[in-house]
Amino acid sequence: MSAPLITARGLTKRYGAATVVDGIDFDVAKGEIFGLLGPNGAGKTTTILMMLGLTEVSDGTIRVLDHDPVREPLAVKRRVGYLPDQVGFYDNLTAIDNLTYTARLMGIAAAERDRRIDEALASVRLSDVGNRRVSTFSRGMRQRLGLAEIVMKRAEIAILDEPTSGLDPQATIEFIEMIHALKHAGVSVLLSSHMLDQVQRICDRVALFQSGRIVLMGPVKDLARQVLGAGFVVEVEADAASDLDARFGAIPGVSSVERVGVDRYRLTADRDVRSEAARAVVAANGALRRLSVDDPSLEAIYTRFFSQQTSHDGGQRDAA
Amino acid sequence: MRREGSPWEGLGTVYVKELTDHLSSIRMLVLELLILIVSIVLVVLAIKNIRDTTAEDPFVLLKLFTSGPSGISLIFILGILVPVLAIALGFDTVNGEHNRRTMSRILSQPIYRDALLGGKFLAALTTLGFGLLCLWLLVIGFGIMFLGIPPSAEEITRSIAFLAITLCYAGTWLALAILLSIVFRSAATAVLIGLGAWLFLTFLWPFLAAVFANVVSPPELRFAQLGVPTPATYAWAEMLSRISPNQLFSEAATALLSPEVRAAGLDPVSQYIKLQGAVPGAPLPLSESLAVAWPLGVALIAGVILLFVLGYIVFQRQEVRA
Numbered sequence: 081m082s083a084p085l086i087t088a089r090g091l092t093k094r095y096g097a098a099t100v101v102d103g104i105d106f107d108v109a110k111g112e113i114f115g116l117l118g119p120n121g122a123g124k125t126t127t128i129l130m131m132l133g134l135t136e137v138s139d140g141t142i143r144v145l146d147h148d149p150v151r152e153p154l155a156v157k158r159r160v161g162y163l164p165d166q167v168g169f170y171d172n173l174t175a176i177d178n179l180t181y182t183a184r185l186m187g188i189a190a191a192e193r194d195r196r197i198d199e200a201l202a203s204v205r206l207s208d209v210g211n212r213r214v215s216t217f218s219r220g221m222r223q224r225l226g227l228a229e230i231v232m233k234r235a236e237i238a239i240l241d242e243p244t245s246g247l248d249p250q251a252t253i254e255f256i257e258m259i260h261a262l263k264h265a266g267v268s269v270l271l272s273s274h275m276l277d278q279v280q281r282i283c284d285r286v287a288l289f290q291s292g293r294i295v296l297m298g299p300v301k302d303l304a305r306q307v308l309g310a311g312f313v314v315e316v317e318a319d320a321a322s323d324l325d326a327r328f329g330a331i332p333g334v335s336s337v338e339r340v341g342v343d344r345y346r347l348t349a350d351r352d353v354r355s356e357a358a359r360a361v362v363a364a365n366g367a368l369r370r371l372s373v374d375d376p377s378l379e380a381i382y383t384r385f386f387s388q389q390t391s392h393d394g395g396q397r398d399a400a
Numbered sequence: 401m402r403r404e405g406s407p408w409e410g411l412g413t414v415y416v417k418e419l420t421d422h423l424s425s426i427r428m429l430v431l432e433l434l435i436l437i438v439s440i441v442l443v444v445l446a447i448k449n450i451r452d453t454t455a456e457d458p459f460v461l462l463k464l465f466t467s468g469p470s471g472i473s474l475i476f477i478l479g480i481l482v483p484v485l486a487i488a489l490g491f492d493t494v495n496g497e498h499n500r501r502t503m504s505r506i507l508s509q510p511i512y513r514d515a516l517l518g519g520k521f522l523a524a525l526t527t528l529g530f531g532l533l534c535l536w537l538l539v540i541g542f543g544i545m546f547l548g549i550p551p552s553a554e555e556i557t558r559s560i561a562f563l564a565i566t567l568c569y570a571g572t573w574l575a576l577a578i579l580l581s582i583v584f585r586s587a588a589t590a591v592l593i594g595l596g597a598w599l600f601l602t603f604l605w606p607f608l609a610a611v612f613a614n615v616v617s618p619p620e621l622r623f624a625q626l627g628v629p630t631p632a633t634y635a636w637a638e639m640l641s642r643i644s645p646n647q648l649f650s651e652a653a654t655a656l657l658s659p660e661v662r663a664a665g666l667d668p669v670s671q672y673i674k675l676q677g678a679v680p681g682a683p684l685p686l687s688e689s690l691a692v693a694w695p696l697g698v699a700l701i702a703g704v705i706l707l708f709v710l711g712y713i714v715f716q717r718q719e720v721r722a
Contacts, residue, residue, distance in 0.1 A: 125721065129721065132508055134504065134507055134720045135721075151403060151404065152403075152404045152405075153404075153405075153512070154404060154405035154409065154510045154511070155405070157508055157509060157510040157511075158510040160508075161508075162504070163505075164501065164504040164505055164508070166501055168500040168502040168505065169500075169502060169505075170500065170502060171500070181417050182506070182509055184410075185410045185414075185509040185510070186510060187410075226505070229505070
């Protein structure tokens with residue numbers, strides 16, 4: 081892996097006596113989708129603003145693309161695209177006019193401007209409404225227009241603040257696809273959210289914020305193992321003459337077997353044990369009717385982690 | 401600590417965009433119409449007035465600006481309307497961007513805040529400049545049409561200097577309006593406070609200045625017995641009243657447009673004291689009129705700079721987030 085694009089060390093932001101971001105460390109590598117998540121007011125947006133040099137850093141350091149956002153904000157902002165929480169546009173202007181204005185601010189040459197705007201609009205599927213006033217746009221279209229701005233900028237890092245909050249499910253799915261497309265185009269994405277299942281679906285790594293600190297960081301699967309005690313929950317539905325509990329329990333890596341109904345078992349394991357489970361059913365001359373694996377849910381990790389925090393129960397338990 | 405890059409980057413872009421917005425906005429249209437109608441009415445009345453009363457005057461064209469029914473001249477009306485125009489253009493400069501949620505998106509582009517604020521200020525000032533220039537051309541045009549006299553070079557120079565002073569006056573109010581738009585997140589609060597300041601400085605302050613002057617330096621009996629104001633008291637009243645940009649503007653405008661005015665401050669006693677030995681009623685040469693108006697103009701420009709810098713400092717330190 082090459083050198084990280086964003087490096088934060090001991091990053092701190094204080095407003096008077098209140099510490100909003102409290103000495104956080106993280107790295108964002110090239111080409112990954114990194115999620116900042118946590119409840120509202122946990123310091124996610126402030127962290128983002130510090131990365132862009134839009135608010136001053138109280139303590140610690142942050143490097144973005146090997147620049148200091150406080151001292152060299154223009155160098156950072158030239159290469160980083162930012163989609164703010166509930167992005168706004170000039171309602172009286174058309175989508176193309178809005179993009180033209182920011183393209184000028186970015187310093188894109190006039191000869192290239194129109195082509196880049198067309199490309200950007202096409203990439204977020206807004207080409208046919210480019211000449212409509214933004215006042216007629218829905219929330220989802222505005223978000224996509226904000227993304228088009230980042231595409232037009234050819235940013236190396238896209239910072240998206242709560243990009244899907246307030247979108248309907250269909251718009252959310254479309255938007256997440258577009259974030260994926262950004263990743264495929266080689267853009268590193270840093271996004272903040274309090275909607276855990278979406279973050280889980282797209283992030284390579286996440287950092288969990290709680291009152292200004294990062295309390296957990298890593299790939300979702302690792303976090304699951306760390307917090308829930310196991311990464312995989314396999315559900316098996318099968319009938320067999322003999323008892324299957326013991327056979328499942330004998331599979332290496334399975335930490336617990338639970339009977340959740342007639343002929344239904346829930347296996348908790350640290351890896352995907354579906355093939356072994358199927359073999360075990362066949363070996364017992366049983367009929368396998370259903371076999372499924374639940375991805376470790378970020379929501380479960382989150383809830384479990386904070387309940388552990390409050391009850392001071394540091395021990396790891398089995399997956400729910 | 402020196403920041404990298406130029407603060408002017410993006411200034412031109414912001415300027416052009418804001419100027420387009422202003423010139424095409426309905427708000428601007430309404431305000432221009434208002435000024436236009438009032439001005440035309442006043443010029444027509446002034447022309448009637450001039451025809452009735454003036455026999456011969458080397459500066460008859462300038463009278464279009466300074467004469468009118470019962471003292472309500474074009475200068476007087478501009479003194480009142482220009483601040484309203486400036487406040488109307490400036491009151492939502494910065495808080496409007498916050499309220500539309502465009503601020504953080506624009507500031508995440510490779511520009512400094514300087515460019516945004518500077519571009520917006522210059523665009524609004526240019527818009528005001530356009531309006532005033534149109535007005536000026538209209539008045540001069542009317543004068544030529546209805547009075548039938550071609551303007552002399554001196555008249556044109558004097559009226560252009562007046563145009564410049566008016567622009568400085570507009571700039572002061574614009575800078576105040578922009579400062580308010582930075583300090584207050586609600587546009588309604590900003591416009592109310594702006595109009596409050598305008599009412600106070602234009603209509604209340606002249607009386608209050610006189611009251612304060614009487615407190616600071618009480619009138620003396622010997623002058624009262626002669627029926628003239630006490631010079632010290634008068635000087636105080638004059639200084640205090642010049643806190644109001646309106647006062648600075650009307651004094652400077654009068655000095656420029658009425659060549660017979662020999663000093664800032666229109667009180668006969670102080671005029672007499674300052675200008676002993678002058679031929680009464682004789683017009684002052686252009687250079688001397690400019691010299692009279694100059695300090696007042698400088699005071700207006702200083703007001704623009706002071707208010708703008710204040711707004712600049714607050715804006716630089718302001719959080720992007722609401």
